[in-house]
Amino acid sequence: MTARTRLFQPLTIRDVTLRNRIVVSPMCQYSSENGFATDWHLVHLGSRAVGGAGLVFTEAAAIEPRGRISPLDLGIWLDEHVPMLARINTFIEAQGAIGATQLAHAGRKGSVGPPWMEPRGWVTPDRGGWEPIAPTAEKDMPYYPLPHALDADEIAVLVQQFADAARRSDDAGFKVTEIHAAHGYLLHEFLSPLSNQRDDRYGGSFANRIRFLLEVTDAVRAVWPEGKPLFVRISATDWDAGGWTIEDSVELAKILKTRGVDVIDVSSAGIGRSPLESAAQAPLYQVPFSERIRREGGVLTAAVGLITTGTEAESVLESGGADLVALARRYLGDPYFPYRAASQIGEQLPWPRQYRRATL
Numbered sequence: 536m537t538a539r540t541r542l543f544q545p546l547t548i549r550d551v552t553l554r555n556r557i558v559v560s561p562m563c564q565y566s567s568e569n570g571f572a573t574d575w576h577l578v579h580l581g582s583r584a585v586g587g588a589g590l591v592f593t594e595a596a597a598i599e600p601r602g603r604i605s606p607l608d609l610g611i612w613l614d615e616h617v618p619m620l621a622r623i624n625t626f627i628e629a630q631g632a633i634g635a636t637q638l639a640h641a642g643r644k645g646s647v648g649p650p651w652m653e654p655r656g657w658v659t660p661d662r663g664g665w666e667p668i669a670p671t672a673e674k675d676m677p678y679y680p681l682p683h684a685l686d687a688d689e690i691a692v693l694v695q696q697f698a699d700a701a702r703r704s705d706d707a708g709f710k711v712t713e714i715h716a717a718h719g720y721l722l723h724e725f726l727s728p729l730s731n732q733r734d735d736r737y738g739g740s741f742a743n744r745i746r747f748l749l750e751v752t753d754a755v756r757a758v759w760p761e762g763k764p765l766f767v768r769i770s771a772t773d774w775d776a777g778g779w780t781i782e783d784s785v786e787l788a789k790i791l792k793t794r795g796v797d798v799i800d801v802s803s804a805g806i807g808r809s810p811l812e813s814a815a816q817a818p819l820y821q822v823p824f825s826e827r828i829r830r831e832g833g834v835l836t837a838a839v840g841l842i843t844t845g846t847e848a849e850s851v852l853e854s855g856g857a858d859l860v861a862l863a864r865r866y867l868g869d870p871y872f873p874y875r876a877a878s879q880i881g882e883q884l885p886w887p888r889q890y891r892r893a894t895l
């Protein structure tokens with residue numbers, strides 16, 4: 536069946552074809568123990584594949600234990616993590632969607648409790664937490680612990696751990712993987728002058744601050760099969776005059792493209808809490824960043840952030856704002872978002888045969 540709308544046009548990147556442009560954005564589920572995926576992940580991600588998404592991301596998968604945000608986060612640092620991830624990916628693909636991992640390190644924002652833990656704060660090592668790591672020994676918000684500043688040898692180990700995690704994603708059968716370099720976590724902490732005060736080759740100039748991410752990208756691309764797309768999620772701006780800017784993001788996107796990155800997944804913020812970002816919160820508020828990176832960087836992009844209807848999603852694609860649209864909170868409440876979106880924009884989307892008598 537030929538789609539009439541852009542939202543339901545397939546997209547082929549390298550050897551992988553997504554059936555439509557709708558992406559389940561990565562969302563922590565706080566449902567793992569020692570990093571293992573569980574039946575929760577199978578049902579949560581599986582439902583969204585049944586629900587018609589083109590691309591279904593796991594939550595941030597930590598490349599080492601300290602890379603988790605909370606002790607309940609998903610991990611991909613052990614070969615033993617692979618079988619359950621493979622089961623989840625097999626189910627996702629059986630529904631016609633493509634599964635993706637997000638490779639992540641929480642950096643200085645690690646070792647905190649899940650959102651329902653009150654008060655928020657450091658989970659100490661005696662309660663299953665750890666000493667978090669960062670470019671510089673500085674806290675983010677007051678409720679985070681003081682991190683350990685990485686030396687160059689420790690950075691080299693992390694680069695290898697990202698590559699090992701990509702290899703495990705491939706072993707599990709995932710056809711897409713994404714490096715998480717956004718939201719104030721470790722790789723973003725190196726990019727931003729707000730969180731990186733190093734005076735070695737990983738700090739100071741733009742070229743030095745992007746070095747760690749480029750090393751990770753090269754190491755991941757070297758093990759990630761040629762035919763499989765690689766995404767990088769960035770925070771396009773820190774929403775702070777002294778921080779990372781959209782101009783930096785455009786430059787970075789151009790460089791990442793030459794290193795074999797196929798899609799820039801464009802989010803924003805995460806270092807500190809900028810009043811400008813809070814004030815900007817409105818439907819599609821991050822799309823202009825995606826549009827600019829796509830146009831000036833000559834690269835495919837995914838837009839995310841307060842995209843909640845089919846009409847909005849279609850408008851993002853139609854206006855050249857992005858090639859893919861990712862949804863998070865809206866998707867939590869509605870695994871069948873693509874069906875709702877289709878009905879909003881006059882598209883016909885066939886239900887899985889088990890659900891042929893479904894009504895919305």
Ligand SMILES: Cc1cc2nc3c(=O)[nH]c(=O)nc-3n(C[C@H](O)[C@H](O)[C@H](O)COP(=O)(O)O)c2cc1C
Binds near residue numbers: 637865
């Ligand atoms: C419960 C929850 C968990 C999230 N976990 C992640 C994550 O693991 N990785 C990530 O890059 N973003 C994460 N995010 C951010 C979302 O992927 C998305 O970028 C953000 O919520 C904005 O999109 P939305 O307005 O559609 O919710 C999370 C968001 C929510 C609500």
